[in-house]
Structures are given as structure tokens and as C-alpha cells.
Amino acid sequence: MANVPELFGSMVFNDRKMEERLPHAVYKALKRTISNGEPLDPSVANAVANAMKEWAVEMGCTHYTHWFQPMTGITAEKHDSFIYPSSDGQVIMEFSGKELIKGEPDASSFPSGGIRATFEARGYTTWDPTSPAFIRDKTLYIPTAFCSYTGEVLDKKTPLLRSMEKLSNVAVELLHILGKEDVARVTTTVGPEQEYFLIDKEMYDQRPDLIYTGRTLFGAPAPKGQELADHYFGSIKTRVAAFMADLDEELWKLGVMAKTKHNEVAPSQHELAPIFATSNIATDHNELTMEVMKKTAEKHGLVCLLHEKPFAGVNGSGKHNNWSLSTNTGENLLDPGKKPEENLQFQLFLAAIVKAVHEYQDLLRLTVASAGNDHRLGANEAPPAIISMYLGDDLGALVDSIINGTEYHSAGKINMLTGVDVLADFRKDTSDRNRTSPFAFTGNKFEFRALGSSLNIACPNYMLNTMVADELAQFIEELKGADDLDAAIKALVKKTLTEHQNIIFNGDNYSDEWVEEAERRGLLNLRSMPEAMAHYVDKKNIDLFVRNGIVSEAEIYARYEIELESYSKQLHIEALTMIDMAEKNITPAVIEFVNSLTDAALSKKALGAYSVYAETTLVSELSEKLEAFVKKTEELKAAVDGAAGLEGLELAMYYREKVFALMNELRVLGDAMERKTSEKYWPYPSYGEILFGV
Numbered sequence: 001m002a003n004v005p006e007l008f009g010s011m012v013f014n015d016r017k018m019e020e021r022l023p024h025a026v027y028k029a030l031k032r033t034i035s036n037g038e039p040l041d042p043s044v045a046n047a048v049a050n051a052m053k054e055w056a057v058e059m060g061c062t063h064y065t066h067w068f069q070p071m072t073g074i075t076a077e078k079h080d081s082f083i084y085p086s087s088d089g090q091v092i093m094e095f096s097g098k099e100l101i102k103g104e105p106d107a108s109s110f111p112s113g114g115i116r117a118t119f120e121a122r123g124y125t126t127w128d129p130t131s132p133a134f135i136r137d138k139t140l141y142i143p144t145a146f147c148s149y150t151g152e153v154l155d156k157k158t159p160l161l162r163s164m165e166k167l168s169n170v171a172v173e174l175l176h177i178l179g180k181e182d183v184a185r186v187t188t189t190v191g192p193e194q195e196y197f198l199i200d201k202e203m204y205d206q207r208p209d210l211i212y213t214g215r216t217l218f219g220a221p222a223p224k225g226q227e228l229a230d231h232y233f234g235s236i237k238t239r240v241a242a243f244m245a246d247l248d249e250e251l252w253k254l255g256v257m258a259k260t261k262h263n264e265v266a267p268s269q270h271e272l273a274p275i276f277a278t279s280n281i282a283t284d285h286n287e288l289t290m291e292v293m294k295k296t297a298e299k300h301g302l303v304c305l306l307h308e309k310p311f312a313g314v315n316g317s318g319k320h321n322n323w324s325l326s327t328n329t330g331e332n333l334l335d336p337g338k339k340p341e342e343n344l345q346f347q348l349f350l351a352a353i354v355k356a357v358h359e360y361q362d363l364l365r366l367t368v369a370s371a372g373n374d375h376r377l378g379a380n381e382a383p384p385a386i387i388s389m390y391l392g393d394d395l396g397a398l399v400d401s402i403i404n405g406t407e408y409h410s411a412g413k414i415n416m417l418t419g420v421d422v423l424a425d426f427r428k429d430t431s432d433r434n435r436t437s438p439f440a441f442t443g444n445k446f447e448f449r450a451l452g453s454s455l456n457i458a459c460p461n462y463m464l465n466t467m468v469a470d471e472l473a474q475f476i477e478e479l480k481g482a483d484d485l486d487a488a489i490k491a492l493v494k495k496t497l498t499e500h501q502n503i504i505f506n507g508d509n510y511s512d513e514w515v516e517e518a519e520r521r522g523l524l525n526l527r528s529m530p531e532a533m534a535h536y537v538d539k540k541n542i543d544l545f546v547r548n549g550i551v552s553e554a555e556i557y558a559r560y561e562i563e564l565e566s567y568s569k570q571l572h573i574e575a576l577t578m579i580d581m582a583e584k585n586i587t588p589a590v591i592e593f594v595n596s597l598t599d600a601a602l603s604k605k606a607l608g609a610y611s612v613y614a615e616t617t618l619v620s621e622l623s624e625k626l627e628a629f630v631k632k633t634e635e636l637k638a639a640v641d642g643a644a645g646l647e648g649l650e651l652a653m654y655y656r657e658k659v660f661a662l663m664n665e666l667r668v669l670g671d672a673m674e675r676k677t678s679e680k681y682w683p684y685p686s687y688g689e690i691l692f693g694v
């Protein structure tokens with residue numbers, strides 16, 4: 001492999017290249033926009049466009065694309081070449097500031113939740129200078145925001161950028177009140193840990209369920225699953241290691257700081273974690289990471305599955321959103337420091353986050369809700385559907401002491417004695433981990449763990465930023481003009497923590513007792529996507545976004561409609577795929593197997609064989625199951641037809657309660673037949689082959 005520092009960012013129009021290639025004044029102006037959030041001076045765009053093009057053409061590019069994140073949940077791109085006719089009938093390579101700043105993809109075919117009628121299809125993409133352009137496949141990619149002709153937001157990036165700006169403004173104002181006049185900007189930082197499955201392409205190609213829906217809709221468990229815990233952090237197989245090395249290299253070239261890789265709990269499951277970046281760049285990089293994972297897998301004859309639950313009975317995949325706030329002066333605002341009991345600034349930020357998570361638990365829950373994630377949240381798998389916060393022993397004790405007015409004793413950093421001379425002793429963390437909490441404090445950041453693996457992290461982050469910004473703004477109102485600032489802060493922190501302590505839970509989130517306890521505490525338990533999504537349009541939530549200028553009421557309704565529609569469509573596709581698999585392959589396969597058994601029994605009888613017990617037992621067992629299976633398939637078809645005429649929340653609820661329930665019943669019957677049917681006849685690769693096949 002090439003020299004990594006040299007390789008890193010080689011495909012990115014990064015700071016170093018900008019400084020090298022831009023006139024000094026242009027570079028300075030652009031930097032002010034990127035680092036301080038100052039408005040972009042349009043006059044610099046031409047110079048930037050030209051420098052970008054020169055670099056891209058030198059690197060072999062012929063095209064550029066505005067890269068954006070519409071509400072489909074995946075990224076979109078439309079490629080234009082740099083060619084421009086010259087007077088002699090030839091072409092030259094051109095790229096203007098106007099082309100850099102503004103693109104015009106047809107907006108009519110992207111989901112808009114009714115905001116856009118198809119006849120007024122104009123949509124605009126706008127250059128986001130805070131996320132650097134990069135090269136992939138001989139094309140210059142320009143990160144952009146996407147809005148409609150009339151200015152409605154049609155993407156995930158715009159609200160994220162707005163929320164970052166909002167949070168920065170209020171946090172800076174608060175820090176100024178606290179005497180930190182030198183802070184000019186606060187950025188939210190995110191490090192998303194990404195889980196995924198890697199399976200053999202040949203197996204994948206034989207499974208219509210994986211192809212159409214990303215998850216297996218049938219499949220009896222393999223004799224071995226994850227019970228031995230031998231995959232988690234296990235030694236990485238050669239083929240997977242080759243994929244991971246290739247992936248790291250591709251990501252590094254794109255400036256993504258891929259840092260950690262390891263095997264996850266389920267067989268064939270893995271994880272990649274980058275070093276954190278600003279929320280905006282972390283979001284773009286996470287989208288890029290998911291795309292590069294898929295493309296790199298192809299090169300290795302593998303398929304990367306990003307679905308939240310590709311296989312029943314083994315762990316699904318999530319994404320941990322590590323989130324913090326830092327100042328332009330280099331301070332992490334969520335670092336409690338050596339004496340958190342005296343650190344009023346930290347206590348204020350902590351109290352604001354506690355209050356935000358408590359008041360907007362429904363938003364945090366719904367922002368991670370999807371058809372795929374429904375198989376994890378609320379289904380006895382990593383984090384539950386109940387949103388709560390884990391603070392750990394140390395901070396937990398601090399909060400208790402503040403609420404009760406008692407003295408605080410920190411456990412302090414403890415030396416860990418390894419007891420072996422050749423092993424160095426080290427300082428152990430003050431709190432252990434709690435892997436069951438959906439929102440856990442991990443030393444100097446919060447880890448929001450309920451995200452699904454395929455989710456675009458922009459949504460959870462803009463919601464989180466907005467709710468925290470809103471709480472901080474309220475704090476500013478309370479503290480502004482206080483005579484005794486310290487006393488006012490202490491009183492505010494105490495009052496806030498007392499009122500919102502119910503959201504803090506340091507125990508086992510998977511236990512049944514917690515479900516009951518949470519109910520007593522009045523916490524929400526929104527078990528499914530439609531149940532959660534219903535809260536999107538609650539007045540308090542609409543007010544939050546409108547008050548903070550993040551999205552308008554019409555845009556919230558549009559997002560709500562889009563999410564529900566996408567959920568219903570996904571379940572619809574899953575149901576149709578199941579019906580198709582059942583009727584075209586599973587039922588005929590079982591009939592053939594039963595026929596072969598019947599033929600065998602008949603010929604054995606004709607020969608006067610001693611017994612045909614095996615054949616007849618199997619024939620009757622399978623025939624009985626097959627009858628139930630065929631009837632259930634008919635029921636499922638009728639249920640799908642029954643959706644006609646419903647829409648929105650009602651339709652989504654119908655799919656969840658009627659269609660999804662029948663799909664589960666059909667699967668049980670199908671899997672029971674798989675267990676009894678000869679492998680020679682069963683039309684699909686088994687869980688064993690897929691999960692242990694790489």
C-alpha cells in the first residue's frame with residue numbers, strides 16, 4: 001500500500017489544494033465562509049470553480065456532479081461534462097462559478113410529500129462550501145443542498161446546516177454570558193460507527209428477498225448462530241480483511257478518516273468507525289462510506305448489506321452517533337473536566353441536554369424509526385424503543401448531589417493494576433459502559449445508539465442540535481441580567497435536573513422491569529415506526545422547528561408524509577416479494593419434494609419393501625404444512641389488496657398491524673417447511689450457507 005499520509009485526501013479538493021491553487025484573497029474569503037460561517041461572496045465562485053476544474057481535469061475527470069441528499073434517504077447525482085464548444089468546432093473544458101453554485105436537477109421525481117406538483121418540477125442544488133469537493137470515477141463531486149423553485153427544503157443537508165448555525169449562535173451567546181468572550185463559534189461534532197454485513201455475491205444473487213428488500217423474508221436458523229460469541233472481535237477472515245484494506249484505502253483517498261474496524265456480534269457482521277468530524281462533514285462522509293462499502297464489496301465478489309435486520313435470529317445492524325460540541329478555541333463543551341462539581345459551564349450544557357432529551361424523546365425516537373429499524377427497536381434488540389439517558393456512576397452521583405444538595409464524591413480515576421510486570425498499569429475510566437442505553441454519556445460526548453445502519457445521520461443530528469439549541473436559548477433568557485450569575489446558574493441547573501431526572505436511567509434497558517418503570521415515570525414507549533411517526537406533527541414539535549427556523553410547518557408535514565409513504569411502500573414490496581417467493585418457488589419446490597417421496601414410497605412398496613415409514617411421515621407432515629402455507633399466502637394477498645383506499649398514517653398502521661403480522665406468520669410456516677425439505681429441492685441458499693459462506 002502507498003504511503004498513507006500521501007494517499008489521504010488525494011481525491012479531495014481540500015484545504016491544502018485550495019491554498020495552493022487559489023489566489024490568496026479568494027482563498028481567505030472561502031476560508032472565512034468555511035470556518036466562521038460567513039456568507040459566501042459570489043465573486044469568489046468563478047475562481048474556485050476554475051481551480052477545481054483545473055485540478056479535476058489534471059486528475060483525469062471529464063464530468064462534474066452536484067451531489068445531494070434528497071428525501072429518498074440515499075444520495076443523488078446528475079453528471080455533466082466540462083465540455084464547452086469552441087469557435088473552431090472543437091471543445092474546451094469549462095466550469096463556471098454559476099455552474100459550481102447552482103444546479104438544476106428535475107425535482108419532480110424526488111419525494112416532496114406533496115409540496116411540489118410534478119408540473120412545476122424545477123429544483124435547485126446549491127454548493128455547500130463547508131464540505132469539500134472530491135473525485136470519484138473520473139467525476140468531480142460537489143456536495144450541495146437541494147431545494148425547490150419556491151424555496152422549500154427538499155433535502156436532509158439544509159436543515160442540518162441550519163441547526164448547526166442555530167446551535168452555534170446560542171451556545172456562543174451563552175458562553176459570552178459566562179465570560180468566554182473569545183469564543184466565536186461552536187460546532188457540533190459527530191463520529192458515526194457503522195455496522196454492516198458482508199456476504200457472498202453468489203448467495204445474494206439467489207435470494208430475491210435480499211435483492212428486492214435488503215433482508216431475508218424466509219430462512220430457517222442455522223444450527224449455529226452467534227451464541228458462542230466467537231465472531232465478536234474475532235480474527236478477521238482473509239477475504240474480509242482484503243475487502244477492509246481496500247475499503248480503508250478508498251476512504252482515505254476521499255478524506256474519510258476510517259480508523260477502527262472489527263468483527264461484530266453476528267456471523268458475517270462487521271463495523272467501521274471513523275474519527276469524528278463536524279456534523280455536516282460526518283454526514284457526507286457517512287453517506288460516502290456506505291456507498292464505497294457497497295462498491296468495494298462488489299469488487300471482491302461480495303455484497304455489503306446495510307439493512308437493519310438482514311437475518312432473523314442474529315443481531316441486526318445499527319449506527320452509533322457519537323455527538324459533542326466544541327468551540328473554535330478548542331474546548332469540548334461536554335468534557336466534565338477534573339472537577340465537574342465546580343464546572344458550572346459543563347453543568348449548564350448537561351442540564352440543557354437532559355431537558356432536551358426528556359422533552360423531545362418522541363423526536364429522538366421517530367428520527368430513528370424506519371421499516372428496517374422496527375426489527376431492532378422495541379423488538380428485544382439493541383436499544384429499546386424507550387428513550388432514556390445513561391450518565392454513568394460518576395455523573396449520576398453528581399446529578400444526585402445537585403438535586404439533593406448533598407456533597408459529591410467522585411470515584412476519581414483509578415489505577416488499573418494488571419498484576420503482570422511486563423504489562424503496563426494504566427488509568428481506568430471513571431465509569432463502565434452501558435451498552436443497553438439508547439443515549440449514553442461516554443466521557444466527553446453522548447452516544448446516540450438507536451440509529452439504524454442504513455439511516456442518513458443528518459436527521460437525528462438536526463433534531464438533536466435543534467432541541468439542544470432551543471433549551472440553551474431558554475437558559476439564556478433566564479440568566480441574562482442575573483445579579484449573581486453563579487447563584488442563578490446553580491439554581492437553574494438544580495431546577496432543570498430535578499424536573500427532568502426521570503429521563504436518566506443507569507440500569508439494564510433490556511429488562512422487563514424497565515418497561516414497567518419507564519411507564520411509571522411517564523416515558524414514551526413507541527414500539528413501531530407509525531406509532532412514533534405520529535408524533536412528528538405534534539404541536540410542540542412543529543413549534544420547535546418553526547421557532548428555530550429549521551423547517552416550516554409545511555415542510556414538516558411533507559417530511560411526515562414522505563416517511564410514512566416510504567414505510568408503507570417498503571412493507572408493500574416485502575409482502576409482494578414474499579408472495580412471489582411462496583408461489584413461484586417455495587410451494588412448487590415442496591410439491592416436487594413430496595412427489596419424489598411419494599414416488600419413492602410407491603416403488604418401494606411395489607418391490608415389497610419392509611417399510612415406507614420415512615417417506616409417508618414426511619409426506620403427511622409436509623402436506624399439512626404446505627396446506628397451511630398456501631392458505632396463509634392467500635390471506636396475505638387479500639391483506640395487501642385490503643390496503644386500497646387507505647393513505648398516510650392509517651395506511652402505515654394497516655401495514656404494520658395487518659400485513660406485517662401475516663408476513664411473520666407466513667414466514668414461520670415457510671421456515672418450518674425448509675427444515676423438512678431436502679436441500680436439493682429447497683430453492684434458496686440456507687442461513688448457514690449465507691452467514692458462514694464468506
Ligand code: ADP
Pocket residue numbers: 189190191192193273274275276277322323324325332442444445
Ligand atoms: P468507544 O465508542 O469505543 O468509546 P471511541 O472513544 O473511539 O470509541 O469513539 C467512538 C467514536 O466516537 C469515534 O468515531 C470517535 O471519533 C468519536 N468521538 C470521539 N470524540 C468525539 C467527540 N468529541 N465528538 C464526536 N465524536 C467523538
Ligand code: MG
Pocket residue numbers: 193320447
Ligand atoms: Mg461506541
